[in-house]
Amino acid sequence: MRTGVWLIGARGSVAVTSMVGALAVRASLAAPLGCVTELPELRSAAVPTLGDLVFGGHDMSTVGLVKKARDLAASGVLPGALVEAVAAELDMIEVEVLPAPGGGVPCEGSPDGRVQADTAARIVSDLRAFRDRHDLARIVVVNVSSTEPVATPHPAHADLAALRAALDLPGAVLPASALYAYAALSAGCPFVDFTPSTGARLPALAELAAEARLPHAGSDGKTGETLLKSVLAPMFALRHLRVTSWSGINLLGGGDGATLADPAANAAKTASKHRVLGETLGYQPEGHTRIDHVPELGDFKTAWDLVTFQGFLGTAMRMEFTWHGCDSALAAPLVLDLARLTAAAHAAGVVGPVPELAFFFKDPIGDVPHGLAEQWTLLVEFVRGLSDATA
Amino acid sequence: MRTGVWLIGARGSVAVTSMVGALAVRASLAAPLGCVTELPELRSAAVPTLGDLVFGGHDMSTVGLVKKARDLAASGVLPGALVEAVAAELDMIEVEVLPAPGGGVPCEGSPDGRVQADTAARIVSDLRAFRDRHDLARIVVVNVSSTEPVATPHPAHADLAALRAALDLPGAVLPASALYAYAALSAGCPFVDFTPSTGARLPALAELAAEARLPHAGSDGKTGETLLKSVLAPMFALRHLRVTSWSGINLLGGGDGATLADPAANAAKTASKHRVLGETLGYQPEGHTRIDHVPELGDFKTAWDLVTFQGFLGTAMRMEFTWHGCDSALAAPLVLDLARLTAAAHAAGVVGPVPELAFFFKDPIGDVPHGLAEQWTLLVEFVRGLSDATA
Amino acid sequence: MRTGVWLIGARGSVAVTSMVGALAVRASLAAPLGCVTELPELRSAAVPTLGDLVFGGHDMSTVGLVKKARDLAASGVLPGALVEAVAAELDMIEVEVLPAPGGGVPCEGSPDGRVQADTAARIVSDLRAFRDRHDLARIVVVNVSSTEPVATPHPAHADLAALRAALDLPGAVLPASALYAYAALSAGCPFVDFTPSTGARLPALAELAAEARLPHAGSDGKTGETLLKSVLAPMFALRHLRVTSWSGINLLGGGDGATLADPAANAAKTASKHRVLGETLGYQPEGHTRIDHVPELGDFKTAWDLVTFQGFLGTAMRMEFTWHGCDSALAAPLVLDLARLTAAAHAAGVVGPVPELAFFFKDPIGDVPHGLAEQWTLLVEFVRGLSDATA
Amino acid sequence: MRTGVWLIGARGSVAVTSMVGALAVRASLAAPLGCVTELPELRSAAVPTLGDLVFGGHDMSTVGLVKKARDLAASGVLPGALVEAVAAELDMIEVEVLPAPGGGVPCEGSPDGRVQADTAARIVSDLRAFRDRHDLARIVVVNVSSTEPVATPHPAHADLAALRAALDLPGAVLPASALYAYAALSAGCPFVDFTPSTGARLPALAELAAEARLPHAGSDGKTGETLLKSVLAPMFALRHLRVTSWSGINLLGGGDGATLADPAANAAKTASKHRVLGETLGYQPEGHTRIDHVPELGDFKTAWDLVTFQGFLGTAMRMEFTWHGCDSALAAPLVLDLARLTAAAHAAGVVGPVPELAFFFKDPIGDVPHGLAEQWTLLVEFVRGLSDATA
Ligand SMILES: NC(=O)c1ccc[n+]([C@@H]2O[C@H](COP(=O)([O-])OP(=O)(O)OC[C@H]3O[C@@H](n4cnc5c(N)ncnc54)[C@H](O)[C@@H]3O)[C@@H](O)[C@H]2O)c1
Ligand SMILES: NC(=O)c1ccc[n+]([C@@H]2O[C@H](COP(=O)([O-])OP(=O)(O)OC[C@H]3O[C@@H](n4cnc5c(N)ncnc54)[C@H](O)[C@@H]3O)[C@@H](O)[C@H]2O)c1
Ligand SMILES: NC(=O)c1ccc[n+]([C@@H]2O[C@H](COP(=O)([O-])OP(=O)(O)OC[C@H]3O[C@@H](n4cnc5c(N)ncnc54)[C@H](O)[C@@H]3O)[C@@H](O)[C@H]2O)c1
Numbered sequence A, B, C, D: 001m002r003t004g005v006w007l008i009g010a011r012g013s014v015a016v017t018s019m020v021g022a023l024a025v026r027a028s029l030a031a032p033l034g035c036v037t038e039l040p041e042l043r044s045a046a047v048p049t050l051g052d053l054v055f056g057g058h059d060m061s062t063v064g065l066v067k068k069a070r071d072l073a074a075s076g077v078l079p080g081a082l083v084e085a086v087a088a089e090l091d092m093i094e095v096e097v098l099p100a101p102g103g104g105v106p107c108e109g110s111p112d113g114r115v116q117a118d119t120a121a122r123i124v125s126d127l128r129a130f131r132d133r134h135d136l137a138r139i140v141v142v143n144v145s146s147t148e149p150v151a152t153p154h155p156a157h158a159d160l161a162a163l164r165a166a167l168d169l170p171g172a173v174l175p176a177s178a179l180y181a182y183a184a185l186s187a188g189c190p191f192v193d194f195t196p197s198t199g200a201r202l203p204a205l206a207e208l209a210a211e212a213r214l215p216h217a218g219s220d221g222k223t224g225e226t227l228l229k230s231v232l233a234p235m236f237a238l239r240h241l242r243v244t245s246w247s248g249i250n251l252l253g254g255g256d257g258a259t260l261a262d263p264a265a266n267a268a269k270t271a272s273k274h275r276v277l278g279e280t281l282g283y284q285p286e287g288h289t290r291i292d293h294v295p296e297l298g299d300f301k302t303a304w305d306l307v308t309f310q311g312f313l314g315t316a317m318r319m320e321f322t323w324h325g326c327d328s329a330l331a332a333p334l335v336l337d338l339a340r341l342t343a344a345a346h347a348a349g350v351v352g353p354v355p356e357l358a359f360f361f362k363d364p365i366g367d368v369p370h371g372l373a374e375q376w377t378l379l380v381e382f383v384r385g386l387s388d389a390t391a
């Protein structure tokens, strides 16, 4: 079951770490740490193996994959020896990473008279050619490109027919992430949004996914502070402790940090970080989550949170934590997991948003539990269902 | 269903906080924060209400309950106004708190010629008189007395008949906590050990519980660092992250801190704190948990833990947390929960150790899950079963 | 040497804590913790005693001093028993706290036709009446009112004659803090700015202070994160360690927090927090200081800072700290110290800005050392000089 | 002024980092970060340059210097490229690192009939040969070997004549560190103890240093938690804040951590860590400092401290910090500084203990200030004095 993984933002840190890791793990050069599909509870014949994956993608950067991997090694994200061990194989993927159609900024519309429908058509034809070249059973398109600013609403977002009409006119109807989602679904490919950008989260695109009978998943990979919230907030709830405030700051260094330093993009990300508290606790505690860009931290992130809470008879207590994580190392194995699980879902005929993948996301689709343990139970049952379907 | 709650260590911080809180909550002076039996998922007609509870106990301290409650208010554990509001009612419990039989140190054996069987008989007769005085359906005996040093093994611990024989001879066969458990079970009362002491954890006492058809539960209330471990360790496991070390220090001020400053008692407590990691992760990470006594901290405790872990391709990461909790405020509502749930279990005919109460304990009885979420699921099902049994 | 202390913002947390504390300490109900003028190295006959101080002030709030003190006790800033012990005496100060002239918002100018010169004249006459009523040797005016937004520049700020002319015209020339400074200096009173507002920091006011032969001091009491920076930054510098980033967040609850939630006021405060790093290290590390308002924290503040640094051969290291302080308790004794020291400076004939008081300020006047130890040395020598002058 | 630096423990982490760093910095491959003698305030013609230093030493390990340096690079202490750049030069030092006389355990006395005087003689002759081989102006002997357990007292420690007599008899009179100090001083070499071991801290050895007219310095390099205490404790003192408790834990990975896991060695180290608090504050706050060995942490150390304190009117506050340092990277530049400064002191005729070097030590000799800023002032004046002496 040869499965394509088409990465939007294929030259970024998360994408390159995912590719290096897939190559290293399948060559038995590294253990599959961080990959949850490799845990006994999720192992399933219905899920393609790491060896089944074939990589490609779009990016507007022109930095070579091996160069980027070496940069990541220099900054401590990847072991240098591992990068060298897979460098030749990584270099073979180079030809499959194409320039981002529409001049790298597809959302800007048509500087040269072309309309967004043209850009979408280019993406579709790139995907079809990739499928044919490698004789793939299917391609999962995963967005790991830079976080966009919050998108401008447009009436055509509400309806597929209106959207198709609007894309044929000049002007930017869809932000880049949604145009990629539109093209992916149009090409018959499941779509996963690992970023907080719009992606497939528009009524018109939900309609398209249903029409095309495709699964899609998102949004925003859960790798740090929100992961901790998803176990700590349930702890307070189950112990009937009242969380009075939850404040936090995220210090980010990498490319993503630079993007998020832009307050508009920042807003998209911090909003998705808050949902878990309100939904788990049943009320919204005081406090905010801040994001700051500190280039010095490189691909590492330091998050600090302070939680104040009340116990028996109102006694005031507090906890604080510091999380010092390597974002790309946390995200990359989840990208591989999501590609594999979404491919399996497609093979099993799953259509529409997949709430059972909530385990992976900060801002999961649908009315799902926000506690990690319940999300895990949902995921285990989902994978078991896929196995039964294929068995 | 009038239910007795007999507290061993009734003049201690946890006991007095439990009594003040029960009085305040049932008079609607405070919300039942911290009481998990008051959460919607656990509310059940099978469980006695706070209003059903009647308090008594043993202690070798002679400090009055109201005096102790005011001391706790002065040190910030209890709101002063609440203490005054329930002072008269609290004072009425005074007559039900009896001197610890055997001169307060029942484990010391028989200075005046008496044997441990005599001390046990005194405890039994105190319990029976309490039951009769208040016309109680049953009494749950809860050990909240000072943590004992690790007990000296004795051959009679292995067998009930041997134990009964040995208790009739001079000398200390059982440590105090186990003598209380022996007496409670002999008097037909379920026994809960909220401390890390021996309690009912001896084969001879398991035999006695089975013979007397009584439930018992323990050990060691889970209120701080171990509570956090029970949600954080599963998080690392579910994400396939390898915990390489987990180190911690607990700074304790109160009476319990003074006891635990004694390295022998300390050993009992830190051992129970470690189990959760090995059992959740499937391997034992490096690192230790230390306990230090810092009187200045009063009834508050500060715990700090450092966790180092490896993710994708071995990347090293870390998290640390500081927990600043009020131990008595965290423990007291759980003592009430345990008394109520164990009474319901007894009413429903549950016999022997109750692993479904693992949610409450650092060192739960039996082969149980150590993740808090799974323990919660077990507990919810258990309470549902009790309701069905009584319905 | 009876000395007036005139507090702008006399009904605020810092002001009321200062008054309660002065009354309690001089009645020997509390030790003078936090008061540096009570340390052996600074004790001097040239400095008025706590018993010499007479309090008064302006505020636009109408909450009674005793009521405010009880609120502070309820929120854990002041011991309740102490408040009651000095309540009667505190209540006697009530008549000396006058409504803020100009309707409480003197910077707004002249809604009813009056000009800022009129408001200044009212302040001057209030100060003179206070001096006469109590037969004071002098009055030190201390600004402890809410932080203002960054002030709008005005050409008349540059020159005293121009300022006097402009104040006679309608419109707001000076922000409130500077109008108070103008009036204080005009009335012959030394002025201390404990806030980050403009205060006396305008060329025209420097001219006025020189003309009136008065000392003045500021700005912004150093009580938390900046205090720590003033010892930690020198540590890195003296050890030749290169600070690569210094990021922080301040979570504030009290009235001050609410004001600072306003981004404009926030800007004034974070700017003054940064100066110490650049001036101590000789370069500006990466990173920012954020301020967030979390009402739940009340008068307590939690600050968290992360410092990354490089050592020998570039090795990357880090430290982080959490500071959990009670802002009013930290600020109030310094307000008393500043009033006493500035009075002594005035008595000794000191004129103009007093850089030797840099020890107390986040953003000290003049070209002063930013390390706390050097500031201490400067302060000790300054007080010694005052003693010699008066001896 | 060619200056020998003879390292006891020359194959350990600190020693090898010192040598690699000295080679790299003098070849302009790295900036002299961490070296305080390279700060403008301490630059002096009286102090030998890094280029003047010639390295040698004793160790009982047989691991090659280049191999050790590569291990340090692998664990992130040294940049790999730098190690390779100086590998050839480092390898040339190999011949100057001699086996520790007395079979590596000189304190054990005379298994083969030899007495400690023989071992000392061997050390002396090794030092003399080194001096002659390289035509050195002088040699500074620096102890950077493993921390010893607290030494057994012996009557001969009190008096030089008695000591000389005792060393001629079988049996262990001196622990290794003191035997090295004895030999160094006997050979006319200044001695620096960078460890908490006994070293020259015996009356008999003070007598010897005076007789031989040699300077000596110690003890125990101040690189982490104690460095922070030396700036934070003065901050609390200068602000008249009362420190009520100071508790800490040190998690150490490296070779030193393994040694210190031994409670006896641990005792020596934690004792020296406490002195700074009592001497700076004038009273001893509650709390302890723990040391734990966590091999996983490698050459990095994580220290966490909690400080509780009282401010105005007794208000309780707290701070905590986490220090994540690379011990060898912090220690090595100080070893170079100490060698250079002690050599300069010797050249300038300084005799006996050098309290002016307190800046570098956890447990400095003599009645010295414990605040870092005062120690710095002392050091600056000392170096200025040396310059004057030589000018
Ligand atoms: N790392 C994590 O833990 C984590 C967690 C959740 C979400 N994410 C999200 O993953 C995304 C990638 O993160 P990263 O650290 O790899 O960032 P990165 O900056 O290293 O990489 C992003 C890549 O996207 C490319 N790109 C930007 N716009 C594009 C477009 N329109 N078309 C094609 N390519 C485009 C960029 O050229 C760059 O190569 C971000 O949106 C981030 O928010 C990351
Ligand atoms: N507070 C928590 O979060 C928590 C959590 C888990 C377990 N525990 C355990 O709960 C117990 C009580 O804690 P605490 O803080 O109330 O301690 P405490 O010291 O305030 O009270 C203990 C009481 O037990 C009494 N006592 C001692 N030996 C006795 C005996 N043989 N017979 C009768 N009474 C005796 C003492 O006189 C004292 O009044 C401790 O064992 C502690 O380890 C507490
Ligand atoms: N607490 C600290 O640690 C600390 C440190 C440095 C600076 N400061 C500064 O001290 C000031 C006071 O802090 P606080 O916590 O007492 O605040 P607060 O809000 O409790 O008190 C401020 C008082 O000023 C009054 N006020 C506002 N505008 C006024 C005006 N124009 N004229 C007269 N009164 C006016 C308000 O009515 C209020 O009573 C703030 O500016 C704060 O930034 C405090």
Ligand SMILES: NC(=O)c1ccc[n+]([C@@H]2O[C@H](COP(=O)([O-])OP(=O)(O)OC[C@H]3O[C@@H](n4cnc5c(N)ncnc54)[C@H](O)[C@@H]3O)[C@@H](O)[C@H]2O)c1
Pocket (backbone or CB within 6 Å): D008, D009, D010, D011, D012, D013, D014, D015, D058, D059, D060, D061, D100, D104, D105, D106, D143, D144, D145, D146, D147, D148, D176, D194, D195, D196, D220, D221, D222, D223, D224, D254, D255, D256, D326, D327, D328, D330, D331
């Ligand atoms: N790194 C720091 O921040 C720091 C700070 C203060 C003190 N120190 C002290 O410096 C010393 C060295 O630390 P390290 O990390 O390099 O340790 P390490 O274990 O890496 O090296 C110690 C070396 O000493 C050698 N040795 C042991 N006994 C010896 C003997 N009798 N004669 C000769 N050699 C002997 C060992 O073989 C080893 O090579 C320790 O005592 C440590 O406590 C280190």
Ligand code: NA
Pocket (backbone or CB within 6 Å): A321, A322, B320, B322, C320, C322, D321, D322
């Ligand atoms: Na921390």
Ligand code: NA
Pocket (backbone or CB within 6 Å): A320, A322, B321, B322, C321, C322, D320, D322
């Ligand atoms: Na912390």
